[in-house]
Amino acid sequence: MPADLQSPPNRLPRRAWIGIDTTPSPPVAVAAWRRFGRVCLAPVPLERLAQQRPDGARCAAAVSMESVFTERLEPPARTRAQAERLAAGMLDLRLPLPVEQCAVTWVPADAHRRSTALIAYAIDRNVLESRLAAADGRVDAERLVPAAHALWRWMTAHEPAADDATLQLLLHADTRNGTLLAGCGGHLRSSLTVPAGDLAAVGRSLQVFATRWNLPSSRLLLCGETADTALIEALRATPAFARTEIRLAADARTCLAAALADEALAAERAGADEGNLRAALGAHPAARRRAARVQARCAAVLLSAGLVLAGTQFARLRQLRRTLARLDGQLTQTVARLAGGPLPVSGAAAIELARRELDTRLNPEVEAFGEPQLAAHLPDLLSTVALRHMTLSSLTVDDRRIELGGMAGSEADLSVLREAARRARLAPAIESEPTSSGRLRFSGTLMRQEALP
Amino acid sequence: MKGLLRLGPTGAALAGFLLAALIALQLHGQNRARQEEIRHRQRLLATLTPELERLERYEAIERAIRDALYRDALLPALPRDVPVPEQRETKRLPAAGGWRGLQMELGWPRIATRHALEAISYCTTNPAAWRLAHLQIEALETAGNCRLQLTLERVEASVEE
DSSP: OOOOBOOOOSSOOTTOEEEEEOSSSSOEEEEEEEETTEEEEEEOOHHHHHHHOTTOTTEEEEEOGGGOEEEEEOOSOSSHHHHHHHHHHHHHHHSSSOGGGEEEEEEESSTTOOSOOEEEEEEEHHHHHHHHHHTTTSOOOSEEEEHHHHHHHHHHHHSOOSOTTEEEEEEEEOSSEEEEEEEETTEEEEEEEEETTOHHHHHHHHHHHHHHHTOSEEEEEEESTTOSHHHHHHHHHSGGGTTEEEEEOTTGGGHHHHHHHHHHHHHHHHTSOTTOGGGGGOOOHHHHHHHHHHHHHHHHHHHHHHHHHHHHHHHHHHHHHHHHHHHHHHHHHHHHHHHTSOOSOOTHHHHHHHHHHHHHHSOHHHHHHHSOOGGGGHHHHHHHHHHTTOEEEEEEEOSSEEEEEEEESOHHHHHHHHHHHHHTTEEEEEEEEEOTTSOEEEEEEEEEGGGOO | OHHHHTTOHHHHHHHHHHHHHHHHHHHHHHHHHHHHHHHHHHHHHHHTHHHHHHHHHHHHHHHHHHHHHHHOOSOOOOOTTSOOOSEEEEEEEEEETTEEEEEEEEEEEEEEHHHHHHHHHHHHHSOTTOEEEEEEEEEOSSTTEEEEEEEEEEEEEOTTO
16 A cells, blocks of 8 residues: 655655656656555655656656546456457457557456456557657656556555445546546446536536446545645535545645556556556657666576586586596506506506506515514414413414414313414314324314405 | 577577587586596596505515614524524525515424424514514424424515615
């Protein structure tokens, strides 16, 4: 819901829309912008408007309704796009001139878009162009909106319909003529232009609408340059308005300008040319510039994204190449170190060759010095033999195995010997046989575990 | 492409983006191949780790042997209690990698077991430049006596070095 008017700011926000009502003299301008999701409105002095928006960018002006055809159409459609396609044909039947000759804008009849009913505002292109030409010297507004659309939208936002049984009327009165809007349940049904000060015509229209739509009560909202308490009193004195609730809009003089600014702000958020009759004549230069900027931004984003994508992959490729080169160098270095010098081959063949070279150039006697001697385990094994009263007849030790033979008292003694061998990380393989003396003759091998096949 | 260019700067940018995306896709394929190569190289390098460790061990032994050679290059002198071996033979092994093995075989056909164990103990622990490569002890029927054979080994720098 639009906010009340604020005091004019020193500098208009860049994204503010300015509604210009040219019916009063001098014209009235109101700016609308969003701050933290809330709509702000402020009057704009005309000199500041000329300074800050000389080209009419983000400005909205009203098209007076005396030359605009307003038709409510209810095409049998499911979607808005389909409704617009069907409604064009329906509109052509109703208009007194070919629809191709008109600038048309479509607006949903239901503000909440619950139905596909549309209101078409159409104006002869020649008339619109002549009006644009007549406005030479004034601000060339980017949006040209039918006054009825902006005013009705404004009224339904300010005073939502309480029920469907009340006739809603809005009279925008200025010095030349008045625009009378009629509807119910928040839906605009009719738009009439009445001569200025012809209250009888307004009264007749009220009676016609109330009778046609069978509405027992009515409410009338007044706005515009000449809407004041005197007009209210004059209306109340008219018998046709005896049962009508008549009220004067707050900020009645700036009402249309504020309605235009608020409508433009909402249309921008919707991202469409909805309600803009000027769109049919081609885009305003400011809109074209804005569209070009958006296009350029999109193009820049797309190009940047492409460059980033390709650049990232290229950088990764370079990094991988460096890593591969480093690994290759490391491999060559390692192979050369193993082989004791550079090799004429590379890759897996070089590794095989380096292994063979290593085997050739390493002296086995020197390597044997690095291996733990099996004889170092002898004290432990001999202690076990002595403790269990075993006797050894032979003992042979080399680099890989210990071979021993002798006599043992029992199988338990041999088990202890095996366990001692395992503790020394030797794999025992001991066989025994009983002798006539009752003792066991044993022989076996304690093999270094690393030497096992 | 012409259809895209007809769309104006956005179309041209879209064409550029598509081109860049194609290039990126191509590069991505190359990257995957490179990554596979890198993993292959890393696996190759990993397979060489045992050989490298073996070489490092070998070089450490070489350094230790060199020190020991210069400090104690003489033949090991057995303890005074141990009788002089009746068999004594020195062999020179084939040279490899700048080193030549030198083996000394000591044999006692009959030695008191006590002295034999003393000799074994001495040869296992004392001579720095020598290592006990082979030991064979065999009890004789005469109690307290045995047959003993010891093979001591050392290396020396070969003449070619």
